[in-house]
Amino acid sequence: MTAVTPDVRERPGRWAAPPRPPWEEEPSKAGLAGKGLTLTLAALAILFPLWIVVVTSLQSKKTIDAAGGLVVVPRGVTFIAYRELLTGGQVQRAALVSVGVTLTGTLFSMAVSVLCAYGLSRSGSLGHRWFLMTLLATMFFGAGLIPTYLLVQALGLTDSYLALILPSAVSVFNILVLRAFFMGISPELTDSARIDGAGDWRILWQIVLPLSRAVLAVISLFYAVGYWSAWFNASIYLTDQDMMPLQNVMIQLVQKQERPVGLATQINTGQLSPLAVQMAVMVMALLPVAVLSPFVQRHFKKGMLTGAVKG
């Protein structure tokens, strides 16, 4: 670790600048302003579109009509769009499907990946090289869309939620990151447990996993985001419109501007702005991700990067 500079910068909870090292020249006013402006613009490029979406989803039909569409400056707040969407119907069901698939899929993927990563964390164990080669080779080729599609069909997974989980359950990259982290755990810890009579299952559960919380959090987020964001498999493997997850419903309602099933009356009678409904669907899709990702940010340095850099 290069201690000096990071330690100074990591002092918690301060907006103030830490002291500069004596050899560094003070920045000019113009330089600081330019830096601040560029960073602000970059942040705005990301936040402004999200702001419009969130604000419009919270406006009444009157405000939206007055603005001629998307609303930049909010006038009051109403949750009517969310209330309508969440009292049954297409979007609520899709959101529940997405939550269910994401939770189940993430749990399943994590279980399989953690086990595999630990199973491969001791070089020289039985079959180690063969298993590792089997994993690594998949990073160089893919079977292709058509054969995979035919296989999933042949397995009878069409119109089953398993088709949204099983084909994409294993990410070799994630396993390698976990494995690198497990291999970095001090062998003294696992050895002493082994001498005390603990088997591999117990060592994994009681020693390795508690030491790996950071990397587990990061990899779980990767898997969860993958499941939450996925739409393509649903679009080719599910034919039943009632089974579609949120992303697919979002394509229909927001991108293709179709009217939501069940809300036609409210929209036609003019109580509900279709635009507010669309924006509310988008907020529902982005909210879990936006809430979770900063929460996991503090684990990034500890978890993913150390794991990945050690490779």
Next chain:
Amino acid sequence: MSHSTVPRSRAGARAGSRTPDGSPAEAGGGRRAATSTGRGTGKLPFRLRFRRDRALVLMTLPAVALLLVFVYVPVLGNVVAFQDYDPYLSDNGFVAMFESPWVGLENFQRVFADSAFWHAVQNTFVLFLLQLVLYFPVPVALALLINSVVRPRVRAVAQAVMYLPHFFSWVLVVTVFQQIFGGAGIIAQTLRRHGHQGIDLMTDPGIFKFLVTAEGVWKDAGWGIIVFLAALSSVSPDLYEAAAMDGAGRWRRMWHITLPALRPVIALLLVLRVGDALTVGFEQLLLQRDSVGPGASEVLDTYVWWNGIRNQDFGYAAAAGLVKGVVGLGLVLTANKVAHLMGEQGVYEK
């Protein structure tokens, strides 16, 4: 320790002492084999190794089984590229493969004779090159900028905001862009309010390739920043101090210390991207295929999707997919070779 149990720790200890002149298999384990838990396989009979490692094997199996079923078995399914495959010859699509007539290279001949295929190839390369040239400068510049900010809170907030879109789905990214640049987007809306004609950049085939690139930069520039910042944080501050003592100003320090530190990372990412050249944002392009039309948005992956999934011409689509797969494999292998030649790790630990 009794002799009836598998001598795990003794085997380990022996392996440890043997490693300096150890077998290549153990040398592959590197650092690990030198520690006491490295399992020297040595002359232990299979039966004993199995007894010692069966828990590890059992743990590895589920993931390996999933990969075998969903990655390795479908590779065999590529035989339909050489067939006039008809899924309705049997109740089961895989059984139908054994009953479909073989047609040799006919599917490939049809693919290569199709101008739409070559058009998709062209689109793929144009998009790849454009993304290659326009993507990298953005995260590198932003990483340099953030790295020069000394206030920890500002750094943290800037990073958190910028990598947020990386976690968004493509559906969300496309619909967000729609709200800004689409026919009912905020730009068109503002123009109309001021008496101009609205614009719809989302359905304009002429600028579609730039739109796609912009979406990619918006989504993933922040993610690139993380990688570059990690590389920058590993630069010793002593270097900067020594350079400053010798009279180098901040620009010369950036040119002679910071950028050389980034060079290997940039090179590696470039190489990996070249290896992935034929896969230019399949989901992203498929989502916008309807709105902008196949003329501007068709790439190899969407071409396969259209012919196979949509038109159910499985043999033909599989042939096109196989061409893409084989060329892609060649690119990946070449790219990794180059990465290793440059002294980098490639996508995995060697």
